[in-house]
Amino acid sequence: MREKLYVVGLGPGGLEHMTARARQVLEEAAVVVGYKTYLRHIEDVLEGKRVLASGMTKEIDRAGTAIEAALNGEVTALVSGGDAGIYAMAPVVFELLHDKGIMPGPRGLEVEAVPGVPAVAAAGALLGAPLSHDFACISLSDRLTPWEVIEKRLDAAAGADFVIALYNPKSKGRQWQLGRALQIIAAHRQAQTPVGVVRAAMRPEQELELCTLARAAEAQVDMATIVLVGNSNSFVYRGKMVTPRGYMVKYGTSKEQGQDS
Amino acid sequence: MREKLYVVGLGPGGLEHMTARARQVLEEAAVVVGYKTYLRHIEDVLEGKRVLASGMTKEIDRAGTAIEAALNGEVTALVSGGDAGIYAMAPVVFELLHDKGIMPGPRGLEVEAVPGVPAVAAAGALLGAPLSHDFACISLSDRLTPWEVIEKRLDAAAGADFVIALYNPKSKGRQWQLGRALQIIAAHRQAQTPVGVVRAAMRPEQELELCTLARAAEAQVDMATIVLVGNSNSFVYRGKMVTPRGYMVKYGTSKEQGQDS
Numbered sequence: 142m143r144e145k146l147y148v149v150g151l152g153p154g155g156l157e158h159m160t161a162r163a164r165q166v167l168e169e170a171a172v173v174v175g176y177k178t179y180l181r182h183i184e185d186v187l188e189g190k191r192v193l194a195s196g197m198t199k200e201i202d203r204a205g206t207a208i209e210a211a212l213n214g215e216v217t218a219l220v221s222g223g224d225a226g227i228y229a230m231a232p233v234v235f236e237l238l239h240d241k242g243i244m245p246g247p248r249g250l251e252v253e254a255v256p257g258v259p260a261v262a263a264a265g266a267l268l269g270a271p272l273s274h275d276f277a278c279i280s281l282s283d284r285l286t287p288w289e290v291i292e293k294r295l296d297a298a299a300g301a302d303f304v305i306a307l308y309n310p311k312s313k314g315r316q317w318q319l320g321r322a323l324q325i326i327a328a329h330r331q332a333q334t335p336v337g338v339v340r341a342a343m344r345p346e347q348e349l350e351l352c353t354l355a356r357a358a359e360a361q362v363d364m365a366t367i368v369l370v371g372n373s374n375s376f377v378y379r380g381k382m383v384t385p386r387g388y389m390v391k392y393g394t395s396k397e398q399g400q401d402s
Numbered sequence: 403m404r405e406k407l408y409v410v411g412l413g414p415g416g417l418e419h420m421t422a423r424a425r426q427v428l429e430e431a432a433v434v435v436g437y438k439t440y441l442r443h444i445e446d447v448l449e450g451k452r453v454l455a456s457g458m459t460k461e462i463d464r465a466g467t468a469i470e471a472a473l474n475g476e477v478t479a480l481v482s483g484g485d486a487g488i489y490a491m492a493p494v495v496f497e498l499l500h501d502k503g504i505m506p507g508p509r510g511l512e513v514e515a516v517p518g519v520p521a522v523a524a525a526g527a528l529l530g531a532p533l534s535h536d537f538a539c540i541s542l543s544d545r546l547t548p549w550e551v552i553e554k555r556l557d558a559a560a561g562a563d564f565v566i567a568l569y570n571p572k573s574k575g576r577q578w579q580l581g582r583a584l585q586i587i588a589a590h591r592q593a594q595t596p597v598g599v600v601r602a603a604m605r606p607e608q609e610l611e612l613c614t615l616a617r618a619a620e621a622q623v624d625m626a627t628i629v630l631v632g633n634s635n636s637f638v639y640r641g642k643m644v645t646p647r648g649y650m651v652k653y654g655t656s657k658e659q660g661q662d663s
Contacts, residue, residue: 150519150523150527152421152519153517156422157421157422157423157426158421158422158423158517159421159422160413160418160419160420160421160422160519161417161418161419161420161421161422161425162418162419164422165418200647224519224523224526224527224533225523225527225531226523226526226527226531226532226533226534227523227526227533227534227537228534228535228647229534231526231527231530231531231534232531232534232535232644232645232646232647233647234531235530235531235639235642235644236644236646236647238639239637239639239644244640245530245639245640245641245642246640246641249640252642254526254527254528254530254531255527256414256419256519256523256524256526256527257519257523258411258421258485258517258518258519258523259520259523262411262485262486262487262488262517262518262519262520263517265485265487265488265492265515265517266411266485266486266487266492266515266516266517267515269492269496269506269515270486270487270492270493270495270496270515271487272485272487272488273487273488273489273490273492273493274489274493274541274547275538275539275540275541275547275552275555276488276538276539277536277537277538277539277559277564278536278537278538279536280535280536285647285648286535286536286648290563291536293562293563294536294562294563294564296562297558297559297561297562297564298538298558298559298562298564300558301554301555301557301558301559302551302554302555303538303555303558303559376500378496378499378500378506379505379506379507379510380506380507381496381506381513383493383496383497383500384493385493385497386461386489386493386494386497386546387546387547
């Protein structure tokens, strides 16, 4: 039997926003490894499987456990919320294989990443259409990345008018980073720039908030929150946050949305 | 009956990478509107529906057709490949509603964006785990965005060491933009930086290519291609493109992957 490890993005929320392929792979797996909060949302497909849950900061343990189970001949699925690769487990698996000299591929351990709907896309859909133009995703967690690097990225993305999606805006131990990040962005963008705050997208406890860059630091955020800062053309229309692609400017009747730049 | 317009991200490829919610919405819809190439991949769920297909550059027509059908009381799904909002149709719908003064929401036209797996996540999964750290998506199409703005974004993203996903790298009428974009990035990044090129992700005609920044201009690309440029720490391990999150540097036994910055 071929040794197989699936690294699966579950998408946001529960089973509804999971792809058919992700579901198929979970059904095929004998072992499912994941962060316990994500596993809670997919309990329905876990019956009869060996389920190995662990805490939030145990990424390397989870990846190691999954690799070990797969090398033992059990079809294994290592799951993340959102996409499998975006601030998620696929890179940890490959880092670990590389570190241990285990080959991915047919002559070593077959690893298949199954993509999922990332948190940023879920947040965008709930807010309206804020992501439609060029955008940058930046994590505010300085656990593994020096804060100076994060600041440089914030400044560059804001200066070049990217829509900016902030991942991991706050945790119990990190309280000041979001305020500082918003200050850096505000040096390049107007105080009235729309900001969308989406907590626990597509889950029962989901919360949405639309505010402005000037007020965004007061928003209720946690590790399960995405903060989306519009670009210089983003606007709010009847409760929906929209970044125009520029069609109306070029082809439409109204010019009031400004330039697509 | 409530007027309802779904704006649906189909994900990459065919039905396999579509979410359960997207499928449910397509089954519920009486009218499906979309670009004909995408509709071809989901023929199985279109039986018995009124299907309105159009050509690639007809975004406003498609959005207008879909809005009209929904306002006529037919449950309508306007579909895009990938996600519904990322270089896709959701913004065009809201731009058009705004332009025409039609209210979204319960007292106007109810619009629900159903997110899908974006092309960038599909490309990432196929290549390994290149997106794991902060990344920027930039479209090289200057049809609606001035080229100077695109150059500014490329320069900013490259200078701040973002992983960069290039959408729409080439079309029949746009041949030089990719080469120029790679030049701008190369001013900040080493010639050996890994670049992944994914054409028609998750479709039968899918093609993958791993190369370096120095050689990427020679890659075969078209409008259905995503070009992923690694950051300064991205590496290739046995055919997989990996951007480390930095766990091995902080917690692992090997230091050879460099700094997570």
